[in-house]
Amino acid sequence: MKHSCLLRPCLSTQISVKLVACMIICLVYMEGFQDKIPDGGYGWAIVVGAFSMVFTSYGTSVMQDYYERQIFGDIPNAQLQLSFVGTFALVFANLCGPLAQVLRSVWGTRIVLLIGTFLIAIGLIIAGFSNEIWHLYLTQGILFGTGVSLMYVTIMAVAPQYFDRKRGVALGIVASGSGIGGLVMPFIMTPLNRSLGAGWTFRVVGFICLGFDLLACILVKDRIKPAKERKKLGEIFRIDVLKDKNFCIWALGACVQLLGYFIPYFFLPSYATWAGLSDNDGSSLVAASSAANFVGRIVAGLLADRFGLVNVNSLFLLISGLSTLLIWTFAYDYGSLMAYAVIFGFFCGSYFSLVSPITLKILGMERFPSGLSLVLMTNVVSVFGPNISSAIDGSAGAEPFLAHKLFAGVAFVVSSIIMAWLKFSLDRKIFAKV
Structure with missing residues (x-):
């Protein structure tokens, strides 16, 4: 009896150790399961949101021909001057990637997407009130281009988190949005130009972009939320x-x-x-x-x-x-x-x-x-x-x-x-x- 009583604490201790070990193993397994890239699942919702953003961000260059013929036709070198509207948009769309990274590290993905959404919409809507070419540089060029950069770089940092083996096709679908945008948007904007004029065309397209980009803001979210900690600029970029x-x-x-x-x-x-x-x-x-x-x-x-x-x-x-x-x-x-x-x-x-x-x-x-x-x-x-x-x-x-x-x-x-x-x-x- 004495021996059996002495063995009980030892047995209970062994059982406790085994239970703790099993719990640790389960936690490690669960953590590994959570970190496993789903290769789809909610990732396809991310693809839909990213596609909608890319789709509406291209195709507005059709306005250059209309402005050249109808609005600024009497200005010398109007074609050359108007060509820089698209150039400004592309330059700022490519240059503002570091800004998107910094803002995302401070405010998070959702806030940066919302900022980009409103820059795109405001840039196009205000462009509808332009009566000088330099107004288009500021609106359709700088504001619109910066908004596209903030949204694109942020979404492209999130989308790969959800895919591994299917990453190529997923991001291919996202990239195809600009091809569809370049095909479809001119067919929307040309009739609007003819019936409403350039000003209202920009405003309508601005609200279309606002709707599609808000969809992206709703759908796109980080699979693994980055830890909120203060980082130096060199650690961010x-x-x-x-x-x-x-x-x-x-x-x-x-x-x-x-x-x-x-x-x-x-x-x-x-x-x-x-x-x-x-x-x-x-x-x-x-x-x-x-x-x-x-x-x-x-x-x-x-x-x-x-x-x-x-x-x-x-x-x-x-x-x-x-x-x-x-x-x-x-x-x-x-x-x-x-x-x-x-x-x-x-x-x-x-x-x-x-x-x-x-x-x-x-x-x-x-x-x-x-x-x-x-x-x-x-x-x-x-x-x-x-x-x-x-x-x-x-x-x-x-x-x-x-x-x-x-x-x-x-x-x-x-x-x-x-x-x-x-x-x-x-x-x-x-x-x-x-």
Whole structure:
């Protein structure tokens, strides 16, 4: 009896230890389960919210032609001055990534999205009251561009948290929103222009953007809320990513490929007119290319999940460059131009689907927001691709638009080579999934 009494505390102690051990194991398991990337689930709601934001943030450039013909037609160099409205928007959309990071670290994701939403809406609504070109620089250019940057960079920092194996296709669907926006928004805005005028068109579109962007604010939220702690600026925006060789190669490739991206979309309608086609033919070329671009971005994401992000991007860039050099260079009729528009549109947009996944693959989740901001900042140089090709075309004395064709084609081919360099820097195996 004495021995049995002495054993009871020992047995109870052992049982207690085992229970505590089991609880610890369960907690560790549960924590690991919570941290496991769902690869879908609520992530698809994030995709819907991000798509709605990207969809409404593009396509407003259709207003430039209307202002040029109807409002500022008597101003010398109106076309040149108005072209800087879109340039300002693109510059601020790419430059304000670090600002988005800082604000998100201070106020959180939801507040930054709301700030971006109201900057976009206010920028477009106030643009409707513009009676000077510089008013458009401030509204449609700076306010709108800054709002797009705050929303895009914040959403792109959140969306990858929900996906792993399906990350490429998810972000491809998000990126395809701009292709659909470029296709659909002109068909909304042109009838509004004709019936209500430019002022009310901007106001109506501003409220449309407000509705879609508020949907994004409601749906988009962090899967794992960042800890609220005071951080130094250097810890929020990590410039040390520039010490990563692979990231620098990627940033260079991103800049070069976008140098050629905008040129066909800027000049295909003008080229069609020069070749003797009608205005409607030129518009249909851009519409067909935008539709193909929408499909191509999703396909790029699907293929990237299966064959590797860098591999697919390099292939798509090479086909974009070769189609520009070998088809557009010799295309003078509607059929050949339409073939080029569809092929180029399908392959040229892979960057927009893969910019976030490639940056994340190289840097990891912790340094990803800073890397994405820096890649977007390098894109500021790419905004001037059409201007550079125009300067070359004007001084070359060759056939009109030849410099545009060659410059765009070479930019895509060179960027494809840079992507191949990145692939072998990440993994020297030829058939590696990179």
